[in-house]
Every structure is written in C-alpha cells, then in structure tokens.
Amino acid sequence: MKKIYTCFVCGFPFAVEESECPEHCPSCNSTKEYFLEEPWRGDIRLRRIHVDPPLPDPDRDPYDISYHAPKDFPPHSMHGRVRRFVFPYDDLEETKDFFEKSMDWDIIPTKHSDAQRPLLFCATGPGNDNWEPSVPSFIYGYLKPREKFETEKLPTFIVEVDNIEETLVKTVEFGGKVLKERFFEEENQYAIIEDSEGNVMYIWQTPDDVDWTRPETQYLSRRPEKK
C-alpha cells in the first residue's frame, strides 16, 4: 500500500509503496523510526502531516557534516554563491538551436558582444526584468566562444565574491592557485582560480552598484512563512 512518509528530523515528505520504504530518509539520512506516516490519497499535496523545519545553529562546527539546517548566510554579501555556468561553444547556431529548442532557454548576445562570435547570456527559467532568476535554486549562464577562454583549463562556472584580492589571497592560503589575476569583461571584474582539487572557476566581484533590494541579493536561510 502506498503511503506518505514525513521525516520528523528534516520535514521532508515522500510517497512510496510501504514495501519500498527506505531505511533512511533520502533527505537527511535519519533512520526509519523518525518517519511519520499517513495514507496516500492520490496526491502528495493532500498530506496532513507537516513538520516544523529545523533551524540553523549559529554555534555549529563548520566541519561537522552530519545533517543540519543550512547556516544563516550574512546580509549584504553574495560571497561564495555559485551564480552562473559558462559553457564553451564551437558552432554558434547549432549550440544555440539545441538550447533554445530542446531546453527552452531564452538566449541573447551580451551588450558588448562580438557580432560574429558573441558571448551569449542564457535564461534557463523564469526571470525578472534585470535578467536574474525570479525563482530559487537554478541559475542563468553564458555560452562563450571556445577560443575566447582566458586559460588553457576552461572555467565552467562563476562564483560571486565580496572582494577579488582577498579571495585570491585565501585561495592560495588554502591550497588553490590563481590562474588569472583580476580582469574586466563586459563592465564586470573577474579572476580565474583553481581550487585545491584542480577544479577551475571564475570569481566575480559583486558590482559596486548592486541593488540590495533585489530578490537575488537577499539572505533569508529558511522557507518563508506561509501566508
């Protein structure tokens, strides 16, 4: 018989046949004894068991990897957030066609782009007027001509940081490498780093004129209350 299980520890609901109920919560790994169960009534939205979510613990050891509610991220900082993907392209039309037609993306050349081999900015889902996503947990990104990448090893994502120079110092201090110092592209400041494992990424300094009222700059670390 199909049932809805809600984990008492993390609040995650899932519906499975009773015989296929996992031994551990697929979200937080708590054991089955923490599952609250109720009958399946045809739609998970009809469930009646809801669990208050756990709250962040400000004194938690950041190296402890047991399940916990995500920490409170600081206000007025985008530091550390993975903000964009960057994919190299070879054939412009073929690549653009694929993403527009089979992935439903909205793709535009960036403002100062080369007309023949443009840097393309891609909306992959709902967004606001400033071309930032309007919904959490996905990102927009770039399609970039392969020959225009700055380093031999291609960075494929962008992490936003408060300050490039300070991040470069920390990168080296904690076992990474600086592959390209601060540079400007399309009115933004970037650098390229390699982490301690060899993963390569752009870092992007939060622009000085960032609007801290925009949805993407907020820092609430829990679900909004239901209205």
Added chain:
Amino acid sequence: MSNKATDTYPYRAPKKYPNKDLHGRMRILSMAYKDFKRFQKFYVNVFGWDMFELPESAGGAPQGSETPSLLIATGPSYETYEGVVPGHLNVSAHYAEGEMEDPVFCAELHMDRPIKETLEDMLAHGAVLLGDMPKESEGWSTGAAIKDPSGNRINVWKCPSSRTWEEPETGYDKEEQE
C-alpha cells in the same frame, strides 16, 4: 508570449515560463575531489560553503565513509538544501575514484513526459546520449547524461511525482496563465 519593454539592455525581460514545469533549468553543480579534508578546508574558508553528508538512499556514499558524498549550500538555503532566494545554485560533491573529473551541471527535465521522449527531442537537436536510454522509474534516480552539440556534458534528471509544488524552487510564471 509578450515581453515587457525595459529601460536597460536588452530592453526586454526574459521570456515567460507559464507551464508548471522546471524543464531546462540548471539545478545543481556536481564537483569531484580527491582529498575530502583538503576540499572541505578550501571551500569552508574561501567561500563559506555549508555542507552535509548526502544520504546513501539519495545516491551518496555509505554513511561515515572517509570519502563522503556531500550536499553543499553556497548561499541561503532551506532544510532540504535547495536555495531559498533566487540567483544561485547549490553543489553536490563526491570522491573521484580514478582521475579527477570536471565539474558537471545537472538540468531538470519535463516531469509530465516520458524521459525517453524528452531525450529523443534533445538528440534530434544535436545532443549525444552518453550510455543507454534510461528506464522510467518512480524514484529519485531517473536521469541520464548527454553532451550538447559543443561537447559539454550535462547531467539531466526527471523529478519523481512526489514533488509537492509547495517547494520554493518550483515557482513559474503563473500570472501568464490567466
């Protein structure tokens, strides 16, 4: 679908996504490491990332492994480690058994369509399927890996029907349905 004019380049907002569907959204970045402690020290200190051990039942390594699989909040997130404000995404990390692996993004696919149909549409537009055509399942593991026409690997995933649509990440342009 109309696009409202705006004052700044490109003088229009992105197109609307009026369907109850997350198809095409880049949803998670998967990274590899060779040395867990070194990886953790780097990302906790350089970027302030917050990580926990991904359960085995969700595809993680056995609990307590010295090479754990991780789910990582890179910015504000809620208890399931999905982002809770727009504009960033979270990361999964795992031990690279052999040679170091490149970071890979995971995109979500249509929930209301057989995965085979969605993938066949992608193949018709120039993608290459890596491995066999996946079988449909009700669990969390219905997915595949493709390469786009420029050779970029993208993992693709179909969410099971247990999504409640109350999750913050499931929003879409509802007003356009009026």
